[in-house]
Amino acid sequence: MTAVRPSLGLRFWLIAAAAVAGMLITASMGRWQLSRAADKEALQALLDERGRMPAIDGASLLNAEPDQDVLVHRSVVLEGRWLPQHTVYLDNRQMQGRPGFFVLTPLQLAAEGGGVVLVQRGWAPRNFQDRMQLPQVLTPQDAMVRVQGRVAPAPSRLYEFQGADSALGSSRIRQNLDLAAFRAETGLALAPLTVQQGGEPSEGLQRNWPVVGTGVDKHYGYAFQWFGLCGLIALLYVWFQIVRRFIRPRSQPAA
Incomplete structure (x- = not known):
């Protein structure tokens, strides 16, 4: 069957x-x-290819187009003086899992016709008992400094509610920073790209930036x-x- x-x-x-x-x-x-x-x-x-290229100077940044990404991640060496009165603290930024501030200060270049580059100087922890207290960041006054780092776009934007106190001019502590709006607010001749400062921790700032491409x-x-x-x-x-x-x-x- x-x-x-x-x-x-x-x-x-x-x-x-x-x-x-x-x-x-x-x-x-x-x-x-x-x-x-x-x-x-x-x-x-x-x-890796851009890291092997020679470091650029401030003139290359000042002449860059806003959407020109060929300079991003290139090594850069700047000389100039800090403009601490325009320092901005970006809130809710993390480094190695700890929340705090990204500290950004414009650098007045010394030999590039008076141009200014916004430098992402590093990260500092915040005081959670007094959330409006600014961290202690040492900024040399009227002294010529040399900054080494890499070219970077403006810091990434975080979500913020409409009407938050990150509006221009309302506080040095902000959630986000628009480079074009900050240029109009301060009247500085800012370069269209920023610089992410490298090196060992100093001036009360840490610089363990996340590695791109990992x-x-x-x-x-x-x-x-x-x-x-x-x-x-x-x-x-x-x-x-x-x-x-x-x-x-x-x-x-x-x-």
Whole structure:
């Protein structure tokens, strides 16, 4: 006698459709993580290439276009005098997991026709008992300083409620800083790009800036997890919907 195969009902096809959808979604997520890893590897290669280039000076920054990103991440050396009266403290900024301020001070360049570059000098902790108290940051007065760092865009914007006290001129403590608006507020001839100061901690500031382009291994790990989940869905589907359904166990006697 011929064994009767179980009929394929609606439940079988629904499970098949769900399994195929799950495999497609997880496989696409794995491919997306691989593309993210490739993008970061390309970015890291670009950073390494620009890091080997000679350092630029303030004149290159002053002549840069606002949307010119070919100078971003280039090494830079500036000489000038701080303008501490225009120092801004960006609130809710973290460094190594600790909340505090990013401290930004304009630097009046010495030999570039009176131009000014906004320098991201570093990070300082805040006093949570008195949230309006400014951190102690040492700023040389009327002294020529030499600043080494890398070219960077303006600090990233954080979400803020409409009407927050970060409006121009309301406080030295702000949530965000728009470079064009700050130029109009202060009347300074600010360069369209900023400089992120490097070096060891000094003047009450830390400079453990996050490394751009890291996290490639994380994306490869996520991709492995997504592809593994895709394979698991396929394995479970084949076992429960095909092997156990259509192949008679050895212990079952023939009809």
